[in-house]
Amino acid sequence: MDLVLRGVATVDDVDRAVRCGPGLRWAAMGPHLLYDLGGGEEGIRGHLEDLAGVKEGMLRDLATWTTFPPETADALAAGLAAEKGERSYEELVAERDALLVEYLRARRERRRDAT
Numbered sequence: 001m002d003l004v005l006r007g008v009a010t011v012d013d014v015d016r017a018v019r020c021g022p023g024l025r026w027a028a029m030g031p032h033l034l035y036d037l038g039g040g041e042e043g044i045r046g047h048l049e050d051l052a053g054v055k056e057g058m059l060r061d062l063a064t065w066t067t068f069p070p071e072t073a074d075a076l077a078a079g080l081a082a083e084k085g086e087r088s089y090e091e092l093v094a095e096r097d098a099l100l101v102e103y104l105r106a107r108r109e110r111r112r113d114a115t
Helices: 011-020 022-028 031-038 040-061 072-084 089-114
Strands: none
Touching (some): 011 022
């Protein structure tokens, strides 16, 4: 939300970045296991050794506000209206559910093929 409110990114930018980046991987494995894999043979220790500075920088750059600024709902609603376009609530729910079912079926098939 802070990125949208500061004008760093649009609602669609943030949603796309998470959906196509960590969200996609987190659907397959949780963040800690992925961090461990990202550290190569060194595992989580290698990950932290290589990326501790970057991650600490990200933590410092996170929003410092602890209550929602007054413009939060309006800014997010405007961005979401653009992202949703003409799709209704029901259409979005059906799209989400269909994607989740497809993902779960693909994952089940993958596990079945591995055995």
